[in-house]
Amino acid sequence: MAKLEKAKITVLAGSKNGQVFEVLFNPTEYSFDRSNTYKATAVPGLGSPLLQFVNGEADQLSMELFLDDYTDPSGRQPATTQRSVEDRLKDLGGLLNIDRDLHAPPPVRFSWGPLEFTGVIEKLGRKVSLFQPDGSPARARLSVTFKEYRTLQEQLTSPRRESADKSKRRVVVGPQALWAIAAQEYGDAAQWRRIADGNDLDDPRDIRPGQWLILPPQDSNDGTGASLS
Structure with missing residues (x-):
């Protein structure tokens, strides 16, 4: 025992x-x-x-x-x-x-x-x-x-928390596109180029389920990160 x-x-x-x-x-x-x-x-x-x-x-x-x-x-x-x-x-x-x-x-x-x-x-x-x-x-x-x-x-x-003004990582779930991820993470679909540049992607559709992406920090005018609505 x-x-x-x-x-x-x-x-x-x-x-x-x-x-x-x-x-x-x-x-x-x-x-x-x-x-x-x-x-x-x-x-x-x-x-x-x-x-x-x-x-x-x-x-x-x-x-x-x-x-x-x-x-x-x-x-x-x-x-x-x-x-x-x-x-x-x-x-x-x-x-x-x-x-x-x-x-x-x-x-x-x-x-x-x-x-x-x-x-x-x-x-x-x-x-x-x-x-x-x-x-x-x-x-x-x-x-x-x-x-x-x-x-x-x-x-x-060893930072525990992540926010939109710091780089973070996320995994692709299902048939997602970069502009959909950008809209979800940054609130702006046009920010897909930021993600593409951070991951050396030429084609925004060239991602697959299970792939890890680096999400670069989002800049804001006051330097405090993005607001959540």
């Missing part, structure tokens, strides 16, 4: 660099969220505003974690260093505090099998449902939200 992989939260920098928090009860589910920011520009005579892409937002990973003194008395730590639910709540809550070396909360990595997510803990909600005789927490459910963390260098060397 394969060994059950345990989810872990690893601190990646700062005074707690390398510290690992292992989760006894793996999450029953988790969710990813991604969003983009657009600027709406009202144009007289149009029924809806033109939308201008501004930037992409960071990914978010959300889940619930469970802590229980009675089923997890050692907190998955060596028996000589038992930690209570109260102590572990303080440990995880401390990852929201400003680190003395970084002057900001530390980045962490959540890993569970093939899933690895690097980010910072944006939100940490705690709901205590069982208490010790002295009133300290004995059972708690944590609602954790991680926000993606990527350094400036990572974003420059």
Whole structure:
């Protein structure tokens, strides 16, 4: 029988660099969220505003974690260093505090099998449902939200998002023509020459399904790329 992989939260920098928090009860589910920011520009005579892409937002990973003194008395730590639910709540809550070396909360990595997510803990909600005789927490459910963390260098060397003002690639699907692709990508069928020049094509009809095309960036008067209608 394969060994059950345990989810872990690893601190990646700062005074707690390398510290690992292992989760006894793996999450029953988790969710990813991604969003983009657009600027709406009202144009007289149009029924809806033109939308201008501004930037992409960071990914978010959300889940619930469970802590229980009675089923997890050692907190998955060596028996000589038992930690209570109260102590572990303080440990995880401390990852929201400003680190003395970084002057900001530390980045962490959540890993569970093939899933690895690097980010910072944006939100940490705690709901205590069982208490010790002295009133300290004995059972708690944590609602954790991680926000993606990527350094400036990572974003420059490995851009994740594409837009009309940056070169990108797309595959030809079905019996398409260059002017149809130009109309879809640039909003102007006459831009097929831009694609033809970027791919050294003499005949705009000489493309086939499954072929990859380079789509050169589209220039705009204000240098911000194309608007979406």
